[in-house]
Amino acid sequence: MFALIEAGEPGTWQELEKKVAQILRECNMEVSLQKEVQTVRGTVNVDVFASDAAPTPPATLLVECKNWHHRVPKTVVHAFRTVVADFGANTGILISSTGFQSGAVDASAYSNVRLVNWSEFQELFAVRWFDHFMLPRLRVKAEPFIEYTEPVNTRIFKKADRLSTEKQAKFRELREAYFFLGTYISMFAWANVAGIRRPLSLGLPMRDKLAEFLVSDPAKFPDDILDAPALRPLMDAMLSHCEKATAQFDDVFGERA
Numbered sequence: 001m002f003a004l005i006e007a008g009e010p011g012t013w014q015e016l017e018k019k020v021a022q023i024l025r026e027c028n029m030e031v032s033l034q035k036e037v038q039t040v041r042g043t044v045n046v047d048v049f050a051s052d053a054a055p056t057p058p059a060t061l062l063v064e065c066k067n068w069h070h071r072v073p074k075t076v077v078h079a080f081r082t083v084v085a086d087f088g089a090n091t092g093i094l095i096s097s098t099g100f101q102s103g104a105v106d107a108s109a110y111s112n113v114r115l116v117n118w119s120e121f122q123e124l125f126a127v128r129w130f131d132h133f134m135l136p137r138l139r140v141k142a143e144p145f146i147e148y149t150e151p152v153n154t155r156i157f158k159k160a161d162r163l164s165t166e167k168q169a170k171f172r173e174l175r176e177a178y179f180f181l182g183t184y185i186s187m188f189a190w191a192n193v194a195g196i197r198r199p200l201s202l203g204l205p206m207r208d209k210l211a212e213f214l215v216s217d218p219a220k221f222p223d224d225i226l227d228a229p230a231l232r233p234l235m236d237a238m239l240s241h242c243e244k245a246t247a248q249f250d251d252v253f254g255e256r257a
Contacts, residue, residue, distance in 0.1 A: 002130075003203055004119055004123070005231050006019060007230040010097075012067060026132070028053075031051075032050075033048060034046075044083050048063035048064075060090050061093065062084055062087065062089045062093070063092075064093070066094065066095065066097065070098060071101045071104070074107040080092055090112065092113040094114070097117065099117065126231070134235050135190075138189040141243070142185050144246045144256060146185065148249040160253075163253070171252050171253075207227055
């Protein structure tokens with residue numbers, strides 16, 4: 001099981017739609033909310049419409065969001081299955097916050113309609129979101145921090161050698177303070193090299209999994225990184241700490257080294 005993208009459940013159907021659309025956009029799809037589509041039986045409103053240019057040929061995805069207080073019945077599945085077929089969409093996803101009646105599950109059998117809850121929807125797109133949204137952002141925005149903290153960086157070290165004795169000491173102090181955090185973020189930023197996605201499969205939060213690094217100095221990892229329950233809050237925490245730490249290094253050099 002991969003780590004989830006979002007923490008918590010959407011509170012309303014509008015919030016559910018927006019979060020679904022956000023994830024699909026971040027997976028590089030063209031997305032519309034409450035889109036009127038023309039089918040062979042007439043015009044139908046779809047909660048979330050996504051066009052995916054990644055496959056060849058391009059694919060179309062229709063999503064219906066049911067944030068109801070009761071399980072979705074088979075009549076809803078039959079109706080949605082008809083819309084997906086009549087429009088000619090590649091895939092239909094029906095998301096329910098409270099699950100599906102047994103007849104609804106049977107109604108989706110042998111079709112291109114998938115019945116999922118909020119967590120299962122995220123699992124469908126977790127790898128793609130990780131590869132196409134989280135990693136690129138980390139690689140771009142965390143690069144200066146990683147360069148400042150990585151074990152060997154000749155370019156940075158040469159500049160550090162020209163600093164005053166006091167600033168060299170401050171540079172070493174910052175490197176020691178942020179070395180483990182820099183290593184951890186670097187691991188995430190390059191996690192899909194050679195197909196490796198270990199951070200996804202480890203699960204979140206990471207506090208217990210990083211116990212061996214925390215024994216000597218718990219401050220090596222900020223709490224909001226250790227306790228992040230999902231990938232988005234983890235990414236946001238990483239980027240925030242990268243920005244703050246990088247500013248401290250920049251201050252030592254008087255510029256971006």
